[in-house]
Amino acid sequence: MDLIVKRANANSLKTQCAVVFALDNTLQSSAQLIDKEANGTLSHILESKALKNKAGSHCWVHLAPNKKRAYEHVLLVSLGQAEKKSKSSISSKDYISSIQSGLKALKGSHIKNAAVYLDQVNLSDTDNSPSTIAQLFATEAKRVDYKYATTKASDKDSSKLEKLTLVVDDAKQVNDAKKGLKLGQALGNGINTTRELGNLPGNICTPEYLANQAKKLATSSTKLTTKVLTEKQIEKLGMGAFLSVAKGSAQDGKLIIMEYRGGAKTAKPNVIVGKGITFDTGGISLKPGPAMDEMKFDMCGAASVMGVMTALVELQASVNVVAIIAAAENMPSGRASKPGDVVTSMSGQTIEILNTDAEGRLVLCDALTYAERYKPKSVVDIATLTGACVVALGNHATGLFSNDQALADKLLASGEKMHDRAWQMPLWDEYQKQLDSNFADMANIGGPQAGSVTAACFLSRFTKKYPWAHLDIAGTAWVQGGAKGATGRPVALLLDYLLNA
Structure with missing residues (x-):
């Protein structure tokens, strides 16, 4: 699985699947962009409580086919409840749980490439640098990608997921995120x-x-x-x-x-x-x-x-x-x-x-x-x-x-x-x-x-x-x-x- 970092817009980056997030039943900025284009479909999911306000809860969003749309599929993932001290922050544990859940859902699907829009994720118990965010993401991506099959004649890994793009919302964050991605990949490969x-x-x-x-x-x-x-x-x-x-x-x-x-x-x-x-x-x-x-x-x-x-x-x-x-x-x-x-x-x-x-x-x-x-x-x-x-x-x-x-x-x-x-x-x-x-x-x-x-x-x-x-x-x-x-x-x-x- 290839991992890369880009700065892009959720409505412009071509990808098979856009992975977006909600925090405390509130859509993050990239999810809001998609929601606007999708006539409030994501908001309706939150209102109907189809997505639980728990870290890792996820829901596939079904949209009508549209060749002009940058993405074919949407996966909405909950970051859970915000920390009491800061309404925009979550624990790194909840962040990891959310990433794991989203990646496992992708791995169990037919998706070959996906873009993950983390927007401004704020972690309450570690530094909030793009490097740390990207390192944790890459480590979990590699961890989820592993499946033992060496001594199995059948039941080989059937995952089709080949490429993940971690999208940041500021051009100044790209280089820092790339450093974190490199460390996270190396750690994941070592694990x-x-x-x-x-x-x-x-x-x-x-x-x-x-x-x-x-x-x-x-x-x-x-x-x-x-x-x-x-x-x-x-x-x-x-x-x-x-x-x-x-x-x-x-x-x-x-x-x-x-x-x-x-x-x-x-x-x-x-x-x-x-x-x-x-x-x-x-x-x-x-x-x-x-x-x-x-x-x-x-x-x-x-x-x-x-x-x-x-x-x-x-x-x-x-x-x-x-x-x-x-x-x-x-x-x-x-x-x-x-x-x-x-x-x-x-x-x-x-x-x-x-x-x-x-x-x-x-x-x-x-x-x-x-x-x-x-x-x-x-x-x-x-x-x-x-x-x-x-x-x-x-x-x-x-x-x-x-x-x-x-x-x-x-x-x-x-x-x-x-x-x-x-x-x-x-x-x-x-x-x-x-x-x-x-x-x-x-x-x-x-x-x-x-x-x-x-x-x-x-x-x-x-x-x-x-x-x-x-x-x-x-x-x-x-x-x-x-x-x-x-x-x-x-x-x-x-x-x-x-x-x-």
């Missing part, structure tokens, strides 16, 4: 990359597949280089914790390193580290059968890292970012780790494996130690790490843990700004004693209480040399039920942080 990787089955999206995707991305930009470490190289580095997980599978584990150099040569990079367990059976500590298919999503941390790097490449961003993906399968076999085994991490610290299903922290701890060589400005790891985080926060907020409050504050602010929220959890010393072991420097689990906290405490023992944050996305990386699939979170949060760090 969809993450969703696609997460949705792929484990027999396709293996550690080798992730490595090949990273190599492929590097061919599209001179600013990006990718290298992939094999298990033999990982062993030489002393990554005993990583290998304790990978060795149980016939699929070789991979440490994937992507270096994006778009900023000053002397500038320290920000590092993002993704958990890439491409399928998690639990190992010898086998998971129960029901819903085990969803453990293909256990690599969504790695997928989000790939999504962020995809967006950075598309933007040709002026930043330095290193991405590290710890990719492996966690399988039961004669070679798999057993409860009670003791392994030595790259840091030299020993770990008693009390539960082989607490494998994410084992691959991550060695990747976090590896990150030290970059003398990073910050390190953020992203992982579907604990079911305990889902119990604590549900599916709305990503769990955030950090050893540096300034870093935590920046990530939280990016989450609020990008509607990809996180919630800070405690990382207190009092929890560390739950990881005590009689036979090693630490155990890999801390008992039934505060499971997400003790998992973060475990990782914190490998992050003493830099500002670090951990994002537990176990509750936000995918949805269950009839709409089962990867969400693409927290790509938006991460991209905003990295572009502004």
